[in-house]
Amino acid sequence: MLVLQGHTNSVQALAYTPDGATLISAGDDRTIRLWDVRTSKQCGILRGHQDAILTLAVYPDGLSLASGGHDRRVRLWGLRPLELFETFEPFESTVNAVAFSPEGGWLASGADRTTQGDVLRAVNLENDAQWQLSPPDDLAPMAVWSLAYAPDGSGLAVGWSSGIVEFMPLEGQGQLFELPHTAAATAMAFSPDSSTLAVLSSNTVFVWDVQQAELRRTLGSHAGRISSVAFTPDGGSLVTGGWDSTVRLWEVESGLEPGRFDWELGQRINAVAIAPDGMTAAAAGDAHEIVIWDMGDL
Numbered sequence: 001m002l003v004l005q006g007h008t009n010s011v012q013a014l015a016y017t018p019d020g021a022t023l024i025s026a027g028d029d030r031t032i033r034l035w036d037v038r039t040s041k042q043c044g045i046l047r048g049h050q051d052a053i054l055t056l057a058v059y060p061d062g063l064s065l066a067s068g069g070h071d072r073r074v075r076l077w078g079l080r081p082l083e084l085f086e087t088f089e090p091f092e093s094t095v096n097a098v099a100f101s102p103e104g105g106w107l108a109s110g111a112d113r114t115t116q117g118d119v120l121r122a123v124n125l126e127n128d129a130q131w132q133l134s135p136p137d138d139l140a141p142m143a144v145w146s147l148a149y150a151p152d153g154s155g156l157a158v159g160w161s162s163g164i165v166e167f168m169p170l171e172g173q174g175q176l177f178e179l180p181h182t183a184a185a186t187a188m189a190f191s192p193d194s195s196t197l198a199v200l201s202s203n204t205v206f207v208w209d210v211q212q213a214e215l216r217r218t219l220g221s222h223a224g225r226i227s228s229v230a231f232t233p234d235g236g237s238l239v240t241g242g243w244d245s246t247v248r249l250w251e252v253e254s255g256l257e258p259g260r261f262d263w264e265l266g267q268r269i270n271a272v273a274i275a276p277d278g279m280t281a282a283a284a285g286d287a288h289e290i291v292i293w294d295m296g297d298l
Contacts, residue, residue, distance in 0.1 A: 001263070001297070002040045004290040006033055010266070011284035012069075013056040014273040017079075023273070023282055024065060025290055026053035032067060032077070037275070037292065044082050048075060055097050060104040068095030074109045076125075092117045099147040099156070101170070108156055110144025119144050120158060146187045150210070152194040159185025165199055167210070177213045181206060187228055191235035196252065198238055200226045205240060207252060219250050221257065228271045232295070233278040241269030247283045249295075263291045 009028035016023055022043070026032045030051060034044035051070035058065055064085065065077045072090040077083065091111035098109045108122040118132040119142060146159035155169045163181035165188065181201035189198050196216070199206045204220035220226070222242035229240050238250040245267050249259040266286035274281040274295070284290040 001294075002292040004035050004040060004042070004292065005288070006042050007031070007284075007288045007290075009052075009288060010268070010270060010286040011288065011290060012052065012054045012270045013067075014271040014282050014284055014290070015056045015058045015065075016273055016275050016282075017058055017062040018060065018276060019062060020276045022062075022079075023290070023292065024056055024058065025271075025284060026056050026067060026069075027270075027284075028052040032056070032065070034079070034082075035290070037280070040292070044079075046077055046082055046084070048084050048087075049073065055095065057098045057100050057107075059100055060102060066098040066100065066107055066109075068098045068109055070094050072111070074098060074107070076107070088121075088123065091119070091121075093119075093143075096143065096145050097147040097159075099149050101149045101156075102151050102153050106149075106170075108147050108149070110147050110158065113143035113161060122156075143184075145184050146200075148188040148190050148197070150190050150194040151192055154194060157188055157190070157197055159188050159199065161185075163201060165197070165208075167197075167213075179206070179208055179213065179215075186225070189229045189231050189238075191231050191252075192233055193235055196231075196235065198229050198231065200229055200240070202226075203242070205229065205238065205250070207238075217252070217255050219255055219257075222246065222248065224268075227269060230272050230274045230281070232274055233276065239272050239274060239281055241272040241283050241285070243268040245269060245285070247272060261293075261297075263293075265289060265291060 011027040023035045032046040036043045053069040068074045074088040076085040092114045093112035120133040143161035148157045161184045165179040183202040187200040197208045207217040224243035226242045269285040
């Protein structure tokens with residue numbers, strides 16, 4: 001187990017670069033930090049946000065990064081070299097989620113509830129095409145809590161504060177459908193083959209069959225809200241982090257929980273991420289530290 005220290009406040013988001021060589025973190029200290037996984041040393045820092053950073057997404061080629069948070073801005077950064085590429089027009093409220101489409105052309109972002117204006121946007125980084133969405137009048141004020149693109153490029157899953165997850169097809173593929181939950185869809189993750197969508201709602205993981213829009217299984221024994229989720233590269237397992245200070249491993253098919261751990265990362269685990277090779281994973285919370293562990297140890 002490795003412990004990374006450098007943040008001065010709660011860590012809210014984690015993401016690996018596609019080659020697994022770099023772990024990226026961000027949080028309430030308004031910084032984005034890059035860590036060399038091999039040496040466990042900080043290898044870069046990005047500053048520019050004026051308030052806490054809540055969400056990160058790495059471009060599929062690993063050369064750029066998107067971030068968003070309480071300052072209502074979405075920022076696009078270059079990673080080689082480290083530089084700010086662009087700051088997009090601000091939302092009216094906190095940015096809760098950012099996501100890149102699998103081919104990298106689109107950057108989607110979602111924001112907190114507002115009485116007017118859009119809460120969901122997407123911009124094409126290649127041709128500057130844009131679209132935006134405001135909640136229907138009967139659903140306003142509404143917030144986008146989470147976003148996830150299907151790895152096969154078939155669509156974008158949007159998690160709303162109402163508990164509904166809406167799957168929006170891209171370029172005429174697939175079908176539009178909704179998945180209901182008991183509380184806000186706070187985080188989501190697709191399996192690598194796009195067949196399964198894990199949705200976090202309160203202290204439960206809802207595992208959906210995407211093709212059939214049918215609930216496969218519910219998982220949940222965290223003592224508090226489950227805040228983050230990631231699939232293993234083979235799609236057979238999930239890792240979740242919760243506000244009961246624990247990280248847990250789940251088998252998707254059986255629903256069994258073969259492992260859990262409490263690394264004293266604070267009462268709230270805010271973020272988990274699994275390396276692309278599936279050998280290691282990372283977790284962070286309100287204790288300012290990041291833990292990287294061998295997946296075989298959980």
